[in-house]
Amino acid sequence: MRLSRLPRLLGRLALAASLGAASQSVWSSSPVAYYVDAAFPLNAAEIGGDQLDALEVLLCRFGSTQLETAVVIGHAAADERNPELIARRRAERVGEWLMANAGWTAAQIYTEGKAAKQPVATNTTSLGRAKNRRVEIELVRASNRGAPLRQDCRPVWQDQLFSLSGESAMVMARALVRSGRVSADAPLSAALQARRLDLFEALASQGAGLKLTPVQHEGVARRALQSGQIDYFRHWIKTPDFAARRGELEELFLATCESRGSEGELAKLVAELHGEGLAIGDEKALACAVWRKSPVLAEAYLNAGAARFMTPQVVVDAGRAPAVLARLLVRGADPRARTAIGTMLFHTMRLDTTADVRRLVDLGLDINAQGRTFPSNRETTPLREALSYASVEVLDAMRQAGARLEGAGPLEEFRGNPDAQLWLLRHGSPVTDAGRTVVQIAAQDKGAVQVLAALRERGVDVGAQNTSGQSALGIAIERYRPDVVRFLVDAGVDTQGIVTYRVRTPKSALEVAESLSVMAHPVSISGMPAPEPFFSPDLQQRKDLIIEILQSTKRSDATL
Missing domain, CATH: 1.25.40.20 (Ankyrin repeat-containing domain)
Known part of the structure; x- marks a missing residue:
C-alpha cells in the first residue's frame, strides 16, 4: 500500500498520532498533536490491544470531518531484527486498519517506514526502545474549519465495561482478557483513570478472576496510589510481588508525595514503606514535600531517613513553606544554606514581620547578597524581593539592618505594592526616565x-x-x-x-x-x-x- 507522494497542502489542520509509550493525551490548537500510551511489541507489527485502543480513540476524536489525506509513518527501535522492514509493516497494518474501519480509500492513505532513523527516545533503555516502536499518523482535513476534536473519547470496550457493574462487569472483564483484546491489568487501570472506584473495587476483588503478573500488579498498585486508593497500594506492599522487587522501589517514596491521598494517610504509608525495608535514596521525596508545603509529609520522610538529603536547594526552597522549614531546622538543616545560583532564605522566605528580618540577620545571613530565585531569573537582593510584597515596617527593618537601595530597581517594577513605591521615593530612589x-x-x-x-x-x-x-x-x-x-x-x-x-x-x-x-x-x-x-x-x-x-x-x- 504505497501511494503517490503528497503535495504540500495550504491551510491544513494536522493530527499527529504517535502510537508509542509516550505521554498522556495532549491537544493544542493548530496543529493539533495527539499522543497515546501504546507500544508495538518487539519485532511485531500486528494491530491489537493498546494499538487498537489508540486507533479507536483517534477516530472518535477526529469525528466525521471529511478527510483529504492520511500520512502513516512507521518507526522501529534499534534492537529489532529488521528495523526497516518492521517499520514499514507497522505503517501498512495501520493504513489497512484505517481503510477497513474509517471508510477511507487507498488513494487517501500514504504509508512509509523510517526504520530506526528517527527515535523519539534513547535506545539504551527498555522504556526508550518501547517509545521508538511506534507509528505516527498525520490526518489532513479537507477543510481547516472542521468540527472541533472531541475530548471525551476512549476505546469502545471501556464504554461497554463502564455501562456495567458488579458481577456483570467482572464477567465482561474476564472475557476481554481471555480473548486477548486487553491485558489483565487494563480493566483495573481504566476504572482508576475514569474514577469509577466502585468498578475498580469489584475488579480488584478475588472473585473477579483477573490474574495479574508481578509487573502488571505493580503497575496497577502505582496507579492506585496516584489515584488515592491507598488501601489497594497498602495491600500490594504486603505481597510477594512487592517483596521480589523491594530493592528497586526507592522511588515509591516520591510516588507517595504525588498521590491524591490525604497527607495523614500518605505519612502512614511512608512509615510502612520504611518498615518494609525501603530506603530513601535521594532528595526528591523531601523536595516534593517542600513543594506541597506539607510539614506532615516532610516529617514522615525525615523519620524514614531523608534527613541526610537536606541539601541547600531543599532548605532554601523551604523558605516558601515556613512550617516545613521549621521541621528541617529542628533536624539540623543549615539556615545559612545557599544554592549554586546564590539563592538563600532571605530570597525565598516571606518577610511578614520585622521579627522575620531580625531572625535571619541574627542567623548570620547577608542582607545584601545577590542570588537568583530561579535559574532563569536575574540576580536580585533580598530587599528587591521584599519590595514586591513587604510592609513599610519590614522595609524599614531591612534598611536598619544594612540593606542598600542600590540595585533595588525602578519604581514601576513594584506596581503591586504602592506602599513600597512611596517608601523608595522617601528614601531617595532615583527616577532616571x-x-x-x-x-x-x-x-x-x-x-x-x-x-x-x-x-x-x-x-x-x-x-x-x-x-x-x-x-x-x-x-x-x-x-x-x-x-x-x-x-x-x-x-x-x-x-x-x-x-x-x-x-x-x-x-x-x-x-x-x-x-x-x-x-x-x-x-x-x-x-x-x-x-x-x-x-x-x-x-x-x-x-x-x-x-x-x-x-x-x-x-x-x-x-x-
Missing part, C-alpha cells in the same frame, strides 16, 4: 494617584512622554481611570497630542475619551467559541466621568 515611569505608574491598578503625587513633589514631570510618545494622561483615559485623569488635569498636564497603546495618531484627550468603547469583552476559553461582547454600565459610568472632567477643564480654559 520620567516618561517611562509616569506612564507605567498611571497604568497600575493600585495607588497610582498617590505615587504620581509623590513623584510630582520630587520634581518629576508627570506630563512627560515615554519613547513611544505616550503620556500618563493618555494611558489613564485608556484604562478608564477618572481619579488619575482628574489628578493629572489638576496638575496642568497637556491635554493635546495624546497617544495611547491603541491610539497612534495624536488626538486631544477629549477625543480619546469620547472614542472609548463601553462594551466588555469576556475572556475566551481555549477551544470554545469566543463569547460576544456585552454592554458594561461600569465602563459607561467611568467614560462619562472622564469626559465630564475633560469638558469642565476645557470650559475653564475658555473662560480664562
Whole structure:
C-alpha cells in the first residue's frame, strides 16, 4: 500500500498520532498533536490491544470531518531484527486498519517506514526502545474549519465495561482478557483513570478472576496510589510481588508525595514503606514535600531517613513553606544554606514581620547578597524581593539592618505594592526616565494617584512622554481611570497630542475619551467559541466621568 507522494497542502489542520509509550493525551490548537500510551511489541507489527485502543480513540476524536489525506509513518527501535522492514509493516497494518474501519480509500492513505532513523527516545533503555516502536499518523482535513476534536473519547470496550457493574462487569472483564483484546491489568487501570472506584473495587476483588503478573500488579498498585486508593497500594506492599522487587522501589517514596491521598494517610504509608525495608535514596521525596508545603509529609520522610538529603536547594526552597522549614531546622538543616545560583532564605522566605528580618540577620545571613530565585531569573537582593510584597515596617527593618537601595530597581517594577513605591521615593530612589515611569505608574491598578503625587513633589514631570510618545494622561483615559485623569488635569498636564497603546495618531484627550468603547469583552476559553461582547454600565459610568472632567477643564480654559 504505497501511494503517490503528497503535495504540500495550504491551510491544513494536522493530527499527529504517535502510537508509542509516550505521554498522556495532549491537544493544542493548530496543529493539533495527539499522543497515546501504546507500544508495538518487539519485532511485531500486528494491530491489537493498546494499538487498537489508540486507533479507536483517534477516530472518535477526529469525528466525521471529511478527510483529504492520511500520512502513516512507521518507526522501529534499534534492537529489532529488521528495523526497516518492521517499520514499514507497522505503517501498512495501520493504513489497512484505517481503510477497513474509517471508510477511507487507498488513494487517501500514504504509508512509509523510517526504520530506526528517527527515535523519539534513547535506545539504551527498555522504556526508550518501547517509545521508538511506534507509528505516527498525520490526518489532513479537507477543510481547516472542521468540527472541533472531541475530548471525551476512549476505546469502545471501556464504554461497554463502564455501562456495567458488579458481577456483570467482572464477567465482561474476564472475557476481554481471555480473548486477548486487553491485558489483565487494563480493566483495573481504566476504572482508576475514569474514577469509577466502585468498578475498580469489584475488579480488584478475588472473585473477579483477573490474574495479574508481578509487573502488571505493580503497575496497577502505582496507579492506585496516584489515584488515592491507598488501601489497594497498602495491600500490594504486603505481597510477594512487592517483596521480589523491594530493592528497586526507592522511588515509591516520591510516588507517595504525588498521590491524591490525604497527607495523614500518605505519612502512614511512608512509615510502612520504611518498615518494609525501603530506603530513601535521594532528595526528591523531601523536595516534593517542600513543594506541597506539607510539614506532615516532610516529617514522615525525615523519620524514614531523608534527613541526610537536606541539601541547600531543599532548605532554601523551604523558605516558601515556613512550617516545613521549621521541621528541617529542628533536624539540623543549615539556615545559612545557599544554592549554586546564590539563592538563600532571605530570597525565598516571606518577610511578614520585622521579627522575620531580625531572625535571619541574627542567623548570620547577608542582607545584601545577590542570588537568583530561579535559574532563569536575574540576580536580585533580598530587599528587591521584599519590595514586591513587604510592609513599610519590614522595609524599614531591612534598611536598619544594612540593606542598600542600590540595585533595588525602578519604581514601576513594584506596581503591586504602592506602599513600597512611596517608601523608595522617601528614601531617595532615583527616577532616571520620567516618561517611562509616569506612564507605567498611571497604568497600575493600585495607588497610582498617590505615587504620581509623590513623584510630582520630587520634581518629576508627570506630563512627560515615554519613547513611544505616550503620556500618563493618555494611558489613564485608556484604562478608564477618572481619579488619575482628574489628578493629572489638576496638575496642568497637556491635554493635546495624546497617544495611547491603541491610539497612534495624536488626538486631544477629549477625543480619546469620547472614542472609548463601553462594551466588555469576556475572556475566551481555549477551544470554545469566543463569547460576544456585552454592554458594561461600569465602563459607561467611568467614560462619562472622564469626559465630564475633560469638558469642565476645557470650559475653564475658555473662560480664562
